[in-house]
Amino acid sequence: MTxxxxxxxxxxxxxxxxxxxxxxxxxxxxxxxxxxxxxxIGDLVLDLAAAxxxxxxxxxxxxxFLARGxxxxxxxxxxxxxxxxxDGHRGTVAPHLVPRSQVTMxxxxxxxxxxxxxxxxxxxxxxxxxFRPDSEPLxxxxxxxxxxYHGRAGTVQVSGTPVLRPSGQRKAPxxxxxxxxxxxxxxxxxxxxxxxxxxxEPGTRVPLSAFxxxxxxxxxxxxxxxxxxxxxxxxxxxxxLGKSFLTSVSPWVVPLAALEAARVTPPARDPRPLxxxxxxxxxxxxxxxxxxVRLNGEIVSCPPFDLMYWTPAxxxxxxxxxxxxxxxxxxxxxxxxxxxxADQRGSFIELSWGGKEPLRLPDGTTRTFLEDGDLVTITATxxxxxxTRIAFGDVTGRIEPAR
Amino acid sequence: MTxxxxxxxxxxxxxxxxxxxxxxxxxxxxxxxxxxxxxxIGDLVLDLAAAxxxxxxxxxxxxxFLARGxxxxxxxxxxxxxxxxxDGHRGTVAPHLVPRSQVTMxxxxxxxxxxxxxxxxxxxxxxxxxFRPDSEPLxxxxxxxxxxYHGRAGTVQVSGTPVLRPSGQRKAPxxxxxxxxxxxxxxxxxxxxxxxxxxxEPGTRVPLSAFxxxxxxxxxxxxxxxxxxxxxxxxxxxxxLGKSFLTSVSPWVVPLAALEAARVTPPARDPRPLxxxxxxxxxxxxxxxxxxVRLNGEIVSCPPFDLMYWTPAxxxxxxxxxxxxxxxxxxxxxxxxxxxxADQRGSFIELSWGGKEPLRLPDGTTRTFLEDGDLVTITATxxxxxxTRIAFGDVTGRIEPAR
Numbered sequence: 001m002t003x004x005x006x007x008x009x010x011x012x013x014x015x016x017x018x019x020x021x022x023x024x025x026x027x028x029x030x031x032x033x034x035x036x037x038x039x040x041i042g043d044l045v046l047d048l049a050a051a052x053x054x055x056x057x058x059x060x061x062x063x064x065f066l067a068r069g070x071x072x073x074x075x076x077x078x079x080x081x082x083x084x085x086x087d088g089h090r091g092t093v094a095p096h097l098v099p100r101s102q103v104t105m106x107x108x109x110x111x112x113x114x115x116x117x118x119x120x121x122x123x124x125x126x127x128x129x130x131f132r133p134d135s136e137p138l139x140x141x142x143x144x145x146x147x148x149y150h151g152r153a154g155t156v157q158v159s160g161t162p163v164l165r166p167s168g169q170r171k172a173p174x175x176x177x178x179x180x181x182x183x184x185x186x187x188x189x190x191x192x193x194x195x196x197x198x199x200x201e202p203g204t205r206v207p208l209s210a211f212x213x214x215x216x217x218x219x220x221x222x223x224x225x226x227x228x229x230x231x232x233x234x235x236x237x238x239x240x241l242g243k244s245f246l247t248s249v250s251p252w253v254v255p256l257a258a259l260e261a262a263r264v265t266p267p268a269r270d271p272r273p274l275x276x277x278x279x280x281x282x283x284x285x286x287x288x289x290x291x292x293v294r295l296n297g298e299i300v301s302c303p304p305f306d307l308m309y310w311t312p313a314x315x316x317x318x319x320x321x322x323x324x325x326x327x328x329x330x331x332x333x334x335x336x337x338x339x340x341x342a343d344q345r346g347s348f349i350e351l352s353w354g355g356k357e358p359l360r361l362p363d364g365t366t367r368t369f370l371e372d373g374d375l376v377t378i379t380a381t382x383x384x385x386x387x388t389r390i391a392f393g394d395v396t397g398r399i400e401p402a403r
Numbered sequence: 404m405t406x407x408x409x410x411x412x413x414x415x416x417x418x419x420x421x422x423x424x425x426x427x428x429x430x431x432x433x434x435x436x437x438x439x440x441x442x443x444i445g446d447l448v449l450d451l452a453a454a455x456x457x458x459x460x461x462x463x464x465x466x467x468f469l470a471r472g473x474x475x476x477x478x479x480x481x482x483x484x485x486x487x488x489x490d491g492h493r494g495t496v497a498p499h500l501v502p503r504s505q506v507t508m509x510x511x512x513x514x515x516x517x518x519x520x521x522x523x524x525x526x527x528x529x530x531x532x533x534f535r536p537d538s539e540p541l542x543x544x545x546x547x548x549x550x551x552y553h554g555r556a557g558t559v560q561v562s563g564t565p566v567l568r569p570s571g572q573r574k575a576p577x578x579x580x581x582x583x584x585x586x587x588x589x590x591x592x593x594x595x596x597x598x599x600x601x602x603x604e605p606g607t608r609v610p611l612s613a614f615x616x617x618x619x620x621x622x623x624x625x626x627x628x629x630x631x632x633x634x635x636x637x638x639x640x641x642x643x644l645g646k647s648f649l650t651s652v653s654p655w656v657v658p659l660a661a662l663e664a665a666r667v668t669p670p671a672r673d674p675r676p677l678x679x680x681x682x683x684x685x686x687x688x689x690x691x692x693x694x695x696v697r698l699n700g701e702i703v704s705c706p707p708f709d710l711m712y713w714t715p716a717x718x719x720x721x722x723x724x725x726x727x728x729x730x731x732x733x734x735x736x737x738x739x740x741x742x743x744x745a746d747q748r749g750s751f752i753e754l755s756w757g758g759k760e761p762l763r764l765p766d767g768t769t770r771t772f773l774e775d776g777d778l779v780t781i782t783a784t785x786x787x788x789x790x791t792r793i794a795f796g797d798v799t800g801r802i803e804p805a806r
Contacts, residue, residue: 112556112557113555113556113557115643118640128639131639132639139638139639141572141574141581141635141636141638144572144574144580144581145572145581145636147636147639147640147643148640148643149552149553149640149641149642149643150552150553150554150555150643150647151553152516152553152727153515153516153556154515154516154727154728154729154730154733155605155727155728157605164605164606164726166725166726166727167724167725167726168724168725169544169547169548169677171544171547177547177674178544178547178548178677179677180677180678180679202558202560202567202648202649203567203806204806226725229725232544233544233548233550234639234640234641235542235544235639236531236534236535236542236550236637236638236641237521237550237551237552237637237641237642238552238637238639238640238641238642239552239640239641240518240550240551240552240553241721241722241724241725241727242725244553244722244725244727245605245725245726245727246605271580274572274581274582274583275583276583318644319644319647321570321571321644322569322570322571322629322632322644322645322647322648323567323569323570323648323806324555324557324558324644324647324648325557325558326557327557330557403606403607403726
């Protein structure tokens with residue numbers, strides 16, 4: 001895959017998704033040391049705090065570095081590229097490389113506000129058909145604006161955090177009254193998240209063209225969902241406890257700069273969006289990211305991000321068009337990514353069609369929603385620079401029984 | 404009013420709402436000095452950083468002090484009471500008192516997550532009638548759980564912050580398509596907010612009885628709302644841009660300890676709530692807080708908080724029943740407070756019945772929604788210790804034209 005990748009003095013695995021064209025940022029620790037910023041390269045992590053001597057990389061989150069803005073992001077990326085491609089830097093850089101197998105990864109970003117969008121047409125149509133069978137699948141506003149809502153920033157955690165089955169009120173349409181107990185319809189939402197670096201002033205808007213000035217990079221998100229809690233609570237003010245128990249993110253944030261080769265034209269929009277959302281004459285930010293969802297090691301779905309109706313640039317423009325300010329560390333996720341095919345659906349409620357059509361697994365068992373002990377892993381890759389392929393970090397979680 | 408108030412060596416105004424029984428906390432600065440914690444007493448502020456020498460009060464927000472937990476809150480309150488009531492402390496305390504007229508107040512809490520509830524039955528019924536005229540005013544879940552949703556923590560600002568009229572998509576039911584422009588239905592929501600001090604662990608619940616162990620105190624909240632943006636965007640995932648541009652809070656956080664005399668029995672609930680929300684055999688946290696809403700100086704509404712269907716203790720128990728963790732600085736608001744009478748409605752959409760019945764103002768003009776230049780002030784008082792009456796800080800904001 002690395003046909004014309006830049007040469008490097010590092011002995012990288014041939015099929016690595018963490019080549020010189022990727023350079024994602026995360027926060028790691030090793031036994032006995034504090035949290036610090038690292039950059040993934042092959043099977044290694046570069047200790048940025050040690051390699052640069054810059055205290056911004058010893059703060060335990062990416063926020064302080066992200067707040068420096070796009071010029072600082074570009075400079076460090078150029079520095080890292082020079083370090084890894086010029087053999088003359090080997091002596092100074094190599095001592096700060098740590099095997100990834102020896103590090104513990106932490107939440108990369110101190111999340112300020114967390115917003116979840118709903119921008120896959122196939123997902124929205126599927127859920128509309130299941131949740132509101134008597135109405136049109138898409139609400140009248142869906143093709144006019146990227147629908148979104150705020151989630152709970154305080155329960156965004158790094159990949160690997162155990163998923164304690166939540167309890168709450170559930171009421172089937174046929175029940176007289178709600179009952180309380182563990183969720184029986186625990187689900188995933190496979191999404192891509194975007195991390196804001198540069199804040200904005202209250203009362204200002206971030207136009208489509210300013211997306212790369214504010215957004216530092218992207219990660220994989222699993223917005224765990226308790227569908228039974230959600231369907232009972234969500235009218236009229238939206239999801240709350242059905243989502244707020246946990247949202248998992250991949251430990252590595254892939255810089256937008258690494259995603260240039262992944263940019264594609266998004267689907268045609270009809271009707272044409274209002275001017276602040278209209279990217280037809282600009283440089284739209286459709287992204288050809290291939291997602292894979294694994295249940296207990298077996299692929300159950302391959303959601304295609306390139307089909308998302310609204311791009312992350314449009315989501316950002318919309319989120320700020322009312323003058324709402326951005327803070328460093330804001331995280332916004334795409335919404336569940338689903339394609340038109342049954343094996344491209346990014347949630348089990350879609351894969352099992354509301355539990356009515358259980359998914360048959362390779363071992364012969366079936367699954368509707370998640371069971372205790374299940375391990376879910378979401379991975380993503382995208383075209384990288386020079387014909388390479390870049391990887392996002394995985395986001396995993398194992399279901400633990402309700403307490 | 405201060406019939407049996409504790410004696411104090413301070414010469415407090417007879418009708419002060421900031422007597423020795425209140426002692427609310429805020430963050431202030433004076434020209435040329437940094438932000439630090441203060442306690443309001445009469446028309447003065449005690450500089451806690453200077454008076455205590457404790458660095459926790461020089462951090463520029465209440466968070467670090469709040470994180471110390473209820474024992475520390477009780478100790479400092481006892482210390483303050485001793486200082487203000489025992490003349491022997493006059494010499495050491497008096498030098499650290501600053502006239503309130505000379506200080507600038509700041510956002511008291513670095514807000515972690517912001518949640519807005521919807522717990523006034525009269526408000527929910529009024530909005531249900533207007534937003535969903537073809538359905539029952541209350542959704543089927545309303546009397547089973549305190550409906551809530553996450554708001555934007557990053558746009559919570561202190562009282563006095565200008566209210567820039569937001570722009571966004573508006574679409575009347577009779578319009579073919581949405582248009583973009585300044586909100587034409589800018590509104591308030593008069594609410595009481597509760598500030599979390601003690602965090603909770605992921606996967607644990609905060610039972611009703613633990614409310615005062617986690618919640619430090621209360622403030623007044625104005626959850627500014629653009630009703631035209633909201634009504635177009637909010638199906639199916641709830642309010643987003645119609646709310647996210649600004650939420651204003653009073654500068655003073657009144658400790659729960661000051662609200663003991665304000666506790667009242669909440670309205671009877673029918674049906675009886677599920678056990679985790681059932682406060683009938685406990686010590687419920689209904690609060691007799693009297694709210695006043697002023698438009699350009701004239702009272703337009705007096706919403707009664709004692710009629711709220713769900714209490715802040717129930718809201719907290721619900722918010723955590725799925726295992727969602729709390730962080731120091733979490734803010735949750737009651738939802739718009741409205742009573743059964745027309746002059747007890749906590750929003751202009753209710754006061755003007757969706758704009759159809761303009762409110763007649765004392766100067767002879769009428770008002771449906773807010774106009775540029777309008778000044779809204781929300782105040783609140785409650786029974787305090789020893790027959791006194793305690794005041795919350797005001798929350799004000801003046802509408803500025805859209806940019």
